[in-house]
Amino acid sequence: MRILLSVLLFASFLFASVDINNANKEEFASLKGIGDKKAIDIVTYRDKNGCFKSIDDLVKIKGIGKKTIEKNRENIILGECLK
Numbered sequence: 001m002r003i004l005l006s007v008l009l010f011a012s013f014l015f016a017s018v019d020i021n022n023a024n025k026e027e028f029a030s031l032k033g034i035g036d037k038k039a040i041d042i043v044t045y046r047d048k049n050g051c052f053k054s055i056d057d058l059v060k061i062k063g064i065g066k067k068t069i070e071k072n073r074e075n076i077i078l079g080e081c082l083k
Contacts, residue, residue, distance in 0.1 A: 018072075019079035020058065021051040031075060033068045051081035 018027045020042070028039035041061050046052065049060075055076050058064050069076075 017075055017077045019077050020055065021046070021079045021081050021083075031072045033071060034064070038063055051083060052078060054078065 016027075016030075018031055020028075023043075025036065025039040025043055028034050028042050029036055034042070038061065041063070042058070045061050052058070055073065055078055056066075056069060058069050058076075059066060
């Protein structure tokens, strides 16, 4: 039973939506094609420039292109700016 719960919890983390206006480095790194370096770059960009207005604004981060966004679009949401 414990193993099943662990697997379900892990799976929910893998398929959870990432709110680009509020996600942390670990959440960004869970996206396809986004490693730790790009995740840090996204958080740094957001901290300097404010919240994103569109999911497509992620192309403003060096190393993230339209293909990366399209691969992840179903797992990305644009949440309310809390900053």
